[in-house]
Amino acid sequence: MAELLQILISGLAAGSIYALAAVGFTLLWQASQTINFAQGEFVMLPAFFVLIGMTVFGLPLWLSIFLGLGLALLILGVAFKRLIVEPMLPHGTLPLVIATIALGLLMKESVKEFYGATAQPFPPIFPQTVYHIAGASVSVQDICNLIVSMLAIGGLQLFLSRTRTGRCMQASAQNPGVAEILGVNVKRMVLYTFLINAALATIASVLISPIYLAKFSNGETLGLVAFIAAIVGGFNQIRGALVGGLLIGVIDNFSAVYISAQYRSAMPLILLIIIILLRPQGLLGTPEGRTV
Amino acid sequence: MIKKLLSATAMVLALGAMPALADLKVGSIVELSGPxxxxxxxxxxxxxMGFEEINAQGGILKEKVEILEYDSQTDPQVSRALVQKAIDENVYAIMGTVFSSSTVVNMMVAKQYGIPQFTGxxxxxxxxxxNPxxxxxxxxSQKGVPKLVKYMVDKMGVKKVGVAWANTEFGKGGHQAFIDEAKKAGLEIVVDVPSEQAQADxxxxxxxxxxxxxxxxFVYYTEEESARFLREARKQGISKPLLGETTLVGHKVIELAGEAANGAAGHVGLTPDANVPALKxxxxxxxxxxxxxxxxNAIKGYIGAWTLKYVTELAGKPDSKAIAEKLHGLTLKASEYPGVLMDVSWDDTGEMSRESFFVKVENGKQVVDAILPPN
Incomplete structure (x- = not known):
């Protein structure tokens, strides 16, 4: 029982961070039909912004996180939309996908070039205290990671459903033409989506880097897992991405303990194949028709 | 006109008569990116650093050393291609690689061309x-692990042991060496956990x-994996001793793992904290x-550079085959050959013997607990 509880907590904590990145996939897809294959690198990069704040400018951790958030909003939000998405989108989804793959490589190699290829220690933002509950060791860091991720995704859901701007964003995503006729500034709404994605990536980066360490190659695994999570949960639903992320985090840990540590990385892919065969729209996704 | 022609001819002849200024080329093929x-x-x-000091002191056989540097990307196939490239560019010796998964692949190329290779x-x-x-x-690790197992049994009274290791060429070697030694020492392996290369969680x-x-x-991972493992072990509150080799208690691990490294202990072949004046x-x-x-690893590279200088000069010429022959069965004493830092010997297989250390990590620093004799 204690072991199950332990696996569940570790899995949910890791899965909630995957969910943050997966939500970014779904947001960008809904807002601008962008499949961002640089999403893993979007999560990798802000950790280095924070480290630059601390090591180059000598700022305290919390101020460096704000600096990282600011730079992420600017580079991963505004600049990404203006310099990559807007020029490429008129040429179709495929060129944009290729452009994001290229962007991911560029970001990875740039970090390697300017910051180094070795992993960097990243300071934990939560206490390293461990509590023993019902025989399981529950770390404050895991619980805090889970809470922060849930708050971020819950807050996003509330923002999208309860505020005027959020509803305008949803309207822009569902039918940009009609939304524009109704007076919604669609371009601005799409920009908001990119900014939210950058903010979520920053939160994921700050939460996961103390565990994974900050390294230029972190995006490879994270991007793939988040992409799978988004498909498993449902690419067109935020709550789907949340469920997908949590599910993959838990399955990964369960399979490593009870099936095989060697094949743990294959488990999410097996899950992906099963979902595509049985429920192509994902667990919580809705089927989308397309005119051909 | 005739005067100019004569002086030009004289200059050409003079230049031709001077000894060749070609440097000795050494290939440095190491993991500069990847895990x-x-x-x-x-x-x-x-x-x-080793070759810069050697060059500053006159080089090897009075010739400067030029280093040709390559990044293997921690990819065995890339490393193999780079060893070939270095040999094509006429290196007379190779430094690297450090990762065993790469070395087992690329050393066959160096062997084929008869180029001595100094691996970490x-x-x-x-x-x-x-491979000569x-x-x-x-x-x-087959030499280090017996020392560690002996320490675990004799000094710590360990009877049951768990093993966590990286499922790579490096990890498999250390794992097998530990399992063999543990059996000999009567240790019971109660849990055996392999993990993948560059695993994050x-x-x-x-x-x-x-x-x-x-x-x-017994924990046997690379430095970055060890750091992640130690952080997780701290998070889950593991209180039993975590023991390993250099890759568990090295300085990079301590830097990456932070406080989580405290308490880890292990056997190290080389440590910058050893009380050896030349090393310090x-x-x-x-x-x-x-x-x-x-x-x-930095100390290994430094010793490799100086070893090449000494053995080339002992062989009397920068001849790859002569160097390899000379190095088998050679002992270099630090008193006569200060660049090797500590007395060291190589056997007929290229394996080396040297004193080593048992260290513990305390307050973010390696503390030498015991000096272990060569075996």
Whole structure:
């Protein structure tokens, strides 16, 4: 029982961070039909912004996180939309996908070039205290990671459903033409989506880097897992991405303990194949028709 | 006109009569990116510092050494291609690679061309393949592990042990060496957990270890994996001793794992904290030059560079085959050959023997607990 509880907590904590990145996939897809294959690198990069704040400018951790958030909003939000998405989108989804793959490589190699290829220690933002509950060791860091991720995704859901701007964003995503006729500034709404994605990536980066360490190659695994999570949960639903992320985090840990540590990385892919065969729209996704 | 022609001819003849100014080329093929970057960067810097000092003191056989540098990307196939490239560019010796998975692949190329190769790898299989051109700069784990097992049994009273290891060429070598020694010493292996290369999430691995009734754990990962493992072990509150080799208690691991490294202990072939004057001086020069504390890989690279100088001069010519022959069965004493820092010997397989250390991590620093004799 204690072991199950332990696996569940570790899995949910890791899965909630995957969910943050997966939500970014779904947001960008809904807002601008962008499949961002640089999403893993979007999560990798802000950790280095924070480290630059601390090591180059000598700022305290919390101020460096704000600096990282600011730079992420600017580079991963505004600049990404203006310099990559807007020029490429008129040429179709495929060129944009290729452009994001290229962007991911560029970001990875740039970090390697300017910051180094070795992993960097990243300071934990939560206490390293461990509590023993019902025989399981529950770390404050895991619980805090889970809470922060849930708050971020819950807050996003509330923002999208309860505020005027959020509803305008949803309207822009569902039918940009009609939304524009109704007076919604669609371009601005799409920009908001990119900014939210950058903010979520920053939160994921700050939460996961103390565990994974900050390294230029972190995006490879994270991007793939988040992409799978988004498909498993449902690419067109935020709550789907949340469920997908949590599910993959838990399955990964369960399979490593009870099936095989060697094949743990294959488990999410097996899950992906099963979902595509049985429920192509994902667990919580809705089927989308397309005119051909 | 005739005067000008004569003087030009004289100049050409004079230049032709001068000895060749061609440098001795050495290939440095190490992991500068990928999972092995931490180890490779240290090794590369050690090699550079060694040859810079050698050049400043007149070079090898009065010729300067030119280093041709390559990044293996921690990819065995890339490393193999780069060894070939270095040989095509006429290197007379090769430094690297550090990751055993790469070395077992690329050393076959160096062997084919008869080029001596000084590796930082520690997998036992490397010197067990009958390759006359491979030489270690630190002894293999099959030599270190017996010392560690003896310490675990005799000094710590361990009876049951758990093993966590990386499922790579490096990890397999250390794992097998430990299993063999543990059996000989009567240790019971109660849990055996392999993990993948560059694994990031160790929660399941640590949980498996934690739920066993082991008295202590043998942990055998690369530096970055070790750091992640130690952080997770701290998070899950593992209180039993975590023991390993250099890759568990090295300086890079301590830097990456932070407080989580405290309490880890292990056997190290080389440590910058050892109370060996020549080693301490080398560490200070390195710190002044590169602005970071070298780990064992930097010391390996440095010793590799100086070993090449000494053995080339003992052979009397920069001839690859003569150097390889000379190095088998050679002992270099630090009193006569200060660049090797500590007395060292190579056997007929290229394996080396040297004193080593048992260290514990306390307050973020390695503390030498015991000096272990060569075996």
């Amino acid at each position: 092995g970057a931490a180890a490779g960067t240290n090794f590369r810097d050690g090699v550079h 790898s520690e997998a036992p299989s490397i010197t067990a393949k009958g 051109y491979i030489f270690r700069t630190a002894f293999g 160790f929660s399941a691995d640590v949980l498996k270890l934690k739920n066993s009734d082991a008295d202590a754990f 001086e080398m560490v200070e020069r390195f710190k002044a030059k590169y602005k970071y504390t070298p780990d064992h």
